[in-house]
Amino acid sequence: MDKKLFLTGVLIVAGMFMTLLDTTIVDIALPHMMSAFDADPDDIQWVITSYMIASAVAMPVVGWLGGKLGHRNTYLLGIGLFTVMSALCGAAPNLDTMILGRVFQGIGEGLAVPMTMTLLFELFPPEKRGTAMGMFALGATFGPSLGPTLGGYLTEHLNWRWIFYVNLIPGVLVVYFLTLLLENVKEKEVRPLDYLGLSLLGVALTTLIIALSKGNSWGWKDEKTVSLLYTSFISTVVFVWWEIKTKNPLINLKLFKYKFFSYPVISLSIFGMGVYASYFLLPLYLEKLRGYPTITAGEILLWPSLATGVVSMVVGFLIDKKVISKKLSVIAGIVIFTVGTYLQTKLDLDMNKLEIVIYLLPWASGMGFFFPALSQISLGNFKGELLRQASGLQNLLRLVGGSIGTAISTYILISSQDKHLVRMAEKVSSQSPQVVSFLGKIKSYLYYEMSTAKPMISEKANAILGMLYTKHAFWHSFEDAFFFATVCGILTLIPALLVEEKHEKSLNDDSNFNSNGKLGRGAPEPN
Numbered sequence: 001m002d003k004k005l006f007l008t009g010v011l012i013v014a015g016m017f018m019t020l021l022d023t024t025i026v027d028i029a030l031p032h033m034m035s036a037f038d039a040d041p042d043d044i045q046w047v048i049t050s051y052m053i054a055s056a057v058a059m060p061v062v063g064w065l066g067g068k069l070g071h072r073n074t075y076l077l078g079i080g081l082f083t084v085m086s087a088l089c090g091a092a093p094n095l096d097t098m099i100l101g102r103v104f105q106g107i108g109e110g111l112a113v114p115m116t117m118t119l120l121f122e123l124f125p126p127e128k129r130g131t132a133m134g135m136f137a138l139g140a141t142f143g144p145s146l147g148p149t150l151g152g153y154l155t156e157h158l159n160w161r162w163i164f165y166v167n168l169i170p171g172v173l174v175v176y177f178l179t180l181l182l183e184n185v186k187e188k189e190v191r192p193l194d195y196l197g198l199s200l201l202g203v204a205l206t207t208l209i210i211a212l213s214k215g216n217s218w219g220w221k222d223e224k225t226v227s228l229l230y231t232s233f234i235s236t237v238v239f240v241w242w243e244i245k246t247k248n249p250l251i252n253l254k255l256f257k258y259k260f261f262s263y264p265v266i267s268l269s270i271f272g273m274g275v276y277a278s279y280f281l282l283p284l285y286l287e288k289l290r291g292y293p294t295i296t297a298g299e300i301l302l303w304p305s306l307a308t309g310v311v312s313m314v315v316g317f318l319i320d321k322k323v324i325s326k327k328l329s330v331i332a333g334i335v336i337f338t339v340g341t342y343l344q345t346k347l348d349l350d351m352n353k354l355e356i357v358i359y360l361l362p363w364a365s366g367m368g369f370f371f372p373a374l375s376q377i378s379l380g381n382f383k384g385e386l387l388r389q390a391s392g393l394q395n396l397l398r399l400v401g402g403s404i405g406t407a408i409s410t411y412i413l414i415s416s417q418d419k420h421l422v423r424m425a426e427k428v429s430s431q432s433p434q435v436v437s438f439l440g441k442i443k444s445y446l447y448y449e450m451s452t453a454k455p456m457i458s459e460k461a462n463a464i465l466g467m468l469y470t471k472h473a474f475w476h477s478f479e480d481a482f483f484f485a486t487v488c489g490i491l492t493l494i495p496a497l498l499v500e501e502k503h504e505k506s507l508n509d510d511s512n513f514n515s516n517g518k519l520g521r522g523a524p525e526p527n
Contacts, residue, residue: 018143019113020109022051023147047098048213049209059114079174082171083171084104089101141364191248255386264374266495267334270488286300311369326374
């Protein structure tokens with residue numbers, strides 16, 4: 001492979017890696033921000049939510065902006081904006097300034113991530129795109145997983161503001177070198193931006209993400225949650241109607257008429273629900289249930305992330321060499337991922353760190369098989385504006401699917417705990433010999449080892465027993481929530497089996513669609 005091409009690809013992925021790192025590195029610093037800004041938990045959550053909303057709304061704009069500014073400049077605008085706003089967030093004197101910086105950071109990520117895929121598809125020839133998508137998968141999975149570990153180290157040894165300052169030097173270097181290495185090409189004719197479509201989609205995504213983020217704390221039947229979900233639904237319906245009607249849509253919905261795009265994107269959305277559910281649950285399992293420090297939890301999760309990256313690169317290389325087909329890689333990835341999520345339901349209270357890592361490796365390896373192949377199938381037949389739109393739409397639906405998966409897994413985790421606690425109380429009698437014996441040992445320990453006063457012994461022993469009941473109920477709740485990720489894996493198989501891996505003619509713009517949604521005669525040859 002050309003060294004310059006490989007270096008350019010690494011720099012492009014490095015910029016995306018930096019933006020995705022920020023989706024999780026901030027979580028560890030939220031308690032410190034609360035103290036610094038004198039904010040309550042509800043207000044500080046907007047540091048996360050504002051970033052997600054801005055990123056989601058910005059993604060569909062790349063279809064238009066990439067033609068207006070050129071692909072390189074659009075990507076560099078995203079990375080540059082993200083880098084500058086990292087400096088603002090690091091120096092933020094109050095919460096309002098922090099949220100403002102996070103909004104523009106999110107916009108930067110929303111531009112950079114879809115354009116990463118677009119640039120990789122344009123720069124790498126078809127016979128090297130498996131490797132390119134392996135690089136993309138490495139950055140996309142390694143970034144979010146490294147966040148808690150790196151954030152913990154920076155917060156503990158430096159200051160929480162360094163979780164933002166750490167972006168400055170890499171961001172400047174990426175912008176500088178890609179300006180030198182990449183040529184920017186603008187399109188001669190650019191369609192006008194669909195402002196109404198962007199507004200409708202912005203309302204739909206904003207209300208949906210807020211509802212999903214706050215639904216478990218507000219309550220899913222709360223008036224605010226229901227109103228937001230209704231608003232999102234109505235806005236989405238009107239948006240779809242407008243996009244079908246207008247001559248210059250923000251998102252070309254005709255893309256879904258192509259099986260090589262629609263089925264992979266549906267698979268990715270469902271798969272994203274399971275992936276993000278596990279991403280959300282695993283740190284909680286390690287920190288809240290097992291009691292590991294955040295840094296240790298991050299170190300455990302680092303190994304599966306490395307496995308995903310290595311498998312992605314190897315699978316991408318094998319696809320390029322035609323050792324395995326793209327569809328076979330997708331199906332194998334889903335099956336391995338589903339087995340991996342089922343193994344997560346078996347994570348218990350006694351496993352050591354090595355055992356946990358071993359149980360997580362199939363889950364991680366499945367993602368390594370899935371992502372490189374699926375992206376090639378869904379995007380490999382587009383170029384120009386349709387490539388930008390398809391990339392933006394694919395990443396948007398992945399983000400929305402992930403938000404839905406996180407919300408559902410959170411609901412399962414919270415709601416099932418009480419049910420398991422009741423079941424345990426029904427099955428285990430307080431007068432059973434085992435319980436009486438256990439309480440006797442606890443009382444002896446409290447009296448002889450802890451010098452507890454006799455009137456307090458029974459009360460403390462029962463409190464310890466209650467804590468054990470609660471912990472086991474919490475553990476069984478994790479089983480239920482992890483099983484949701486397994487269900488997502490199984491459901492992902494349905495559209496994946498319908499994926500057609502075949503050579504289609506490359507699509508550049510709307511002129512290549514006829515009335516049946518098929519390719520017109522004027523479509524260019526495959527790239």
